[in-house]
Amino acid sequence: MTTAMAESAVGGSPPGAPARDTRRRTGRIRRIGLPYLLLLPALLLELLVHLVPMATGIVMSFKELTQFYIRDWGTAPWSGLDNYKVSVDFSAPVGQALLHSFLVTVGFTLLSVGLCWLIGTAAAVFMQDTFRGRGLLRALFLVPYALPVYAAVITWVFMFQHDNGLVNHVLHDQLGLTDKPSFWLLGDNSFVALLTVSVWKGWPFAFLIVMAGLQNIPKELYEAAALDGAGMWQQIRRITLPSLRPVNQVLILVLFLWTFNDFNTPYVLFGKTAPEAADLISVHIYQASFVTWNFGAGSAMSVLLLLFLLVVTGVYLVLTSRGRRTADV
Amino acid sequence: MRRIRAAAAGAVTISLLTAATACGGGSSSGGSNDSPKTLTYWASNQGASVEVDKKVLQPELDKFEKQTGIKVKVEVVPWSDLLNRILTATTSGQGPDVLNIGNTWSASLQATGALLPWDAENFDKIGGKDRFVDSALGSTGAQGKDPAAVPLYSMAYALYYNKKMFADAGISQPPATWDELIADGKKLSKDGKWGLGAEGSNPSENIHHAFVFAQQHGAGFFTADGKPDFTSEGAVAAVKQYVDLMAKDKIIAPGNAEYAQNQSVSDFAKGKSAMLLWQSASANLTSQGMSEDAYGIAPVPVQSGTPGTGTNVNSMVAGINLAVFKNTDNLDGATKFVKFMTSDAEQKILNKAYSSIPPVKNAQADPTFNTPANAVLKDTLAKSAAALPQVADESQFETSVGTAVKELFADAAAGRPVTTESVRAKLGKAQQQMPTK
Numbered sequence: 001m002t003t004a005m006a007e008s009a010v011g012g013s014p015p016g017a018p019a020r021d022t023r024r025r026t027g028r029i030r031r032i033g034l035p036y037l038l039l040l041p042a043l044l045l046e047l048l049v050h051l052v053p054m055a056t057g058i059v060m061s062f063k064e065l066t067q068f069y070i071r072d073w074g075t076a077p078w079s080g081l082d083n084y085k086v087s088v089d090f091s092a093p094v095g096q097a098l099l100h101s102f103l104v105t106v107g108f109t110l111l112s113v114g115l116c117w118l119i120g121t122a123a124a125v126f127m128q129d130t131f132r133g134r135g136l137l138r139a140l141f142l143v144p145y146a147l148p149v150y151a152a153v154i155t156w157v158f159m160f161q162h163d164n165g166l167v168n169h170v171l172h173d174q175l176g177l178t179d180k181p182s183f184w185l186l187g188d189n190s191f192v193a194l195l196t197v198s199v200w201k202g203w204p205f206a207f208l209i210v211m212a213g214l215q216n217i218p219k220e221l222y223e224a225a226a227l228d229g230a231g232m233w234q235q236i237r238r239i240t241l242p243s244l245r246p247v248n249q250v251l252i253l254v255l256f257l258w259t260f261n262d263f264n265t266p267y268v269l270f271g272k273t274a275p276e277a278a279d280l281i282s283v284h285i286y287q288a289s290f291v292t293w294n295f296g297a298g299s300a301m302s303v304l305l306l307l308f309l310l311v312v313t314g315v316y317l318v319l320t321s322r323g324r325r326t327a328d329v
Numbered sequence: 330m331r332r333i334r335a336a337a338a339g340a341v342t343i344s345l346l347t348a349a350t351a352c353g354g355g356s357s358s359g360g361s362n363d364s365p366k367t368l369t370y371w372a373s374n375q376g377a378s379v380e381v382d383k384k385v386l387q388p389e390l391d392k393f394e395k396q397t398g399i400k401v402k403v404e405v406v407p408w409s410d411l412l413n414r415i416l417t418a419t420t421s422g423q424g425p426d427v428l429n430i431g432n433t434w435s436a437s438l439q440a441t442g443a444l445l446p447w448d449a450e451n452f453d454k455i456g457g458k459d460r461f462v463d464s465a466l467g468s469t470g471a472q473g474k475d476p477a478a479v480p481l482y483s484m485a486y487a488l489y490y491n492k493k494m495f496a497d498a499g500i501s502q503p504p505a506t507w508d509e510l511i512a513d514g515k516k517l518s519k520d521g522k523w524g525l526g527a528e529g530s531n532p533s534e535n536i537h538h539a540f541v542f543a544q545q546h547g548a549g550f551f552t553a554d555g556k557p558d559f560t561s562e563g564a565v566a567a568v569k570q571y572v573d574l575m576a577k578d579k580i581i582a583p584g585n586a587e588y589a590q591n592q593s594v595s596d597f598a599k600g601k602s603a604m605l606l607w608q609s610a611s612a613n614l615t616s617q618g619m620s621e622d623a624y625g626i627a628p629v630p631v632q633s634g635t636p637g638t639g640t641n642v643n644s645m646v647a648g649i650n651l652a653v654f655k656n657t658d659n660l661d662g663a664t665k666f667v668k669f670m671t672s673d674a675e676q677k678i679l680n681k682a683y684s685s686i687p688p689v690k691n692a693q694a695d696p697t698f699n700t701p702a703n704a705v706l707k708d709t710l711a712k713s714a715a716a717l718p719q720v721a722d723e724s725q726f727e728t729s730v731g732t733a734v735k736e737l738f739a740d741a742a743a744g745r746p747v748t749t750e751s752v753r754a755k756l757g758k759a760q761q762q763m764p765t766k
Contacts, residue, residue: 019399026744059610060761061486066441066764067437067438067441067721068440068441068721070416070419070420070441070445071419071420071422071441071442073420080343092761093758093762094761094762097762127392161587162583162586162587163582163584181584183583183587183739183742185530185587186530186738186739186742187584187739187740188645189742226566243645252670263618271409271530271589272532272728273532273728273732273735275736276736290413290416291725291728292725292728292729292762292764293437293724293725293764294764
């Protein structure tokens with residue numbers, strides 16, 4: 001195979017030599033086939049781990065799946081579009097709650113992604129200059145990203161405790177910013193708590209990606225700009241941000257999807273039922289399925305969520321890539 | 330940039346796919362005796378920690394192995410995970426042979442059809458139904474059906490009170506009515522200490538108290554034909570009365586609104602609160618360093634009079650049941666194990682270790698369970714405890730109403746008003762989350 005590939009790569013076979021021609025062809029087939037062969041295990045696993053359960057979930061969403069049928073869910077009666085109708089009937093409690101949860105999630109995701117990006121980018125730009133302790137600081141920045149989610153979030157739970165938590169201790173006891181200790185894991189403040197943890201956990205990823213992106217920008221651009229008299233702010237606006245555009249496009253999309261679907265953070269912070277103000281959609285669907293044992297409706301909500309994310313992602317990709325194409329021209 | 334775009338496409342696809350992943354699986358039915366030498370057992374977390382439970386159970390399991398040659402692999406499952414683990418095992422058909430269930434879930438789990446029904450023939454294999462106390466049998470499944478499980482440990486709620494704090498406040502005896510409890514609580518709530526502890530963010534605890542208060546108001550949460558009825562006058566008044574202990578009477582610390590990990594037991598053990606409504610707390614209190622003579626145990630208060638049946642019910646029938654998964658590979662062994670665990674001798678050992686009351690009549694007669702403290706629990710179980718509704722939707726009811734109470738506690742803690750209307754609205758919302766059938 002090595003020889004075949006080497007020869008075809010050189011491409012030096014004269015025309016009209018049938019034996020060599022066949023060899024070259026098999027060589028080409030092998031060369032084209034090899035990547036697919038290498039991808040095959042991953043594809044198979046992808047099929048098993050994601051596509052099969054997803055298809056199962058879609059089937060479940062059309063069934064009346066409650067505790068009476070979970071043992072043998074194949075026997076659950078078909079319910080047609082009932083689960084979907086209930087989920088999107090915004091005049092009834094189930095639909096209302098889903099809509100509320102959806103809106104909370106949208107607001108939360110926009111804020112969280114925005115803050116993660118802002119902090120991550122600021123930190124990355126700041127870390128471009130060499131200074132003493134840069135390596136150490138960079139390593140420290142990545143700690144939230146490296147910690148296991150559960151361990152990190154449970155620590156936040158301790159810090160947010162009403163009576164003995166560090167947050168109230170600092171805000172109330174030491175700084176005197178509040179006139180009485182606040183609840184962070186109950187009521188409206190829970191949104192702030194959730195956002196804090198999410199941003200704390202998410203910005204190092206933005207930092208990492210933007211930092212990688214920055215290293216691809218040729219230094220000459222800055223030197224030339226400096227010669228032309230551009231200041232730091234102008235350099236950031238005219239060179240750094242446009243050069244980071246493709247990186248940011250991907251970064252923001254990935255952050256958006258991760259944040260929108262985040263289950264671990266709210267689940268560890270609040271348990272099975274989140275306060276209304278922080279009722280993220282992933283936990284909401286979990287609650288519909290595993291707490292109220294209505295697996296059919298839970299599946300329908302999952303499918304709706306998938307459709308929504310597909311549409312948003314599609315629109316986003318079309319818009320951003322069109323923007324780049326015109327920019328390239 | 331192309332590489333980044335490809336990586337992005339991959340990441341995006343995976344992120345999207347995880348959004349719609351659900352679980353599934355088949356199941357097989359009917360137990361067999363394919364592997365007669367081993368059993369797996371999921372024990373609920375009864376002691377102060379999972380490790381304590383292992384220490385209590387292992388010697389007994391070794392004893393069982395010596396007697397029968399069957400090795401039991403035990404896993405102690407924390408409460409917060411147990412129901413989900415059982416559901417997963419039910420769906421996949423890959424579960425333990427024998428397991429503990431909270432007795433309030435009996436009817437819900439019975440409805441899945443995953444548990445072995447305890448008909449007369451099966452009961453005969455473990456010595457007959459008559460060996461068990463009636464109140465305990467009342468929480469083993471829906472009425473008119475063969476029980477889905479066998480009672481293992483029985484418990485009842487009682488009022489635990491700190492003797493020294495009571496003496497310091499000049500209170501000579503524990504309160505018998507809620508008015509007395511509130512009056513005492515007000516005397517005790519000062520200098521950073523509080524009258525009563527509560528577990529505001531724990532739906533199960535909330536539902537137990539809401540249920541007892543509802544009984545005292547002559548209300549249940551279900552109609553006679555098993556339909557949810559959460560917003561009746563009595564139910565609303567009951568939930569309001571419970572939450573008002575924090576909201577209006579101010580004898581529960583606002584911080585208790587976020588308790589869900591038994592912090593209220595720790596607070597009581599440390600003398601931060603003077604009273605605690607809890608089931609079988611003794612072992613837990615001892616392990617937290619509170620000596621047995623530091624606290625007294627009295628029946629949970631009633632509206633007026635003395636505890637009894639009807640509106641003077643003052644506890645739910647609390648307890649743990651032992652169930653067998655229908656598709657076990659060792660049906661005979663599993664039955665033998667249930668027989669062993671519910672034998673008179675084991676009942677004494679285990680219930681003593683967990684400071685619970687044996688649901689087996691013969692074991693209950695043992696002097697250990699006739700100390701003044703245990704006498705209160707035993708008396709309550711015999712005379713004034715009621716089983717939670719044995720309906721298929723019980724577990725959903727527990728979560729939805731328990732969560733409504735949690736939200737009301739959150740309101741109370743934040744200083745927002747808790748009114749009859751707000752209670753009714755929350756309970757109404759909880760009811761609308763129940764399956765409509």
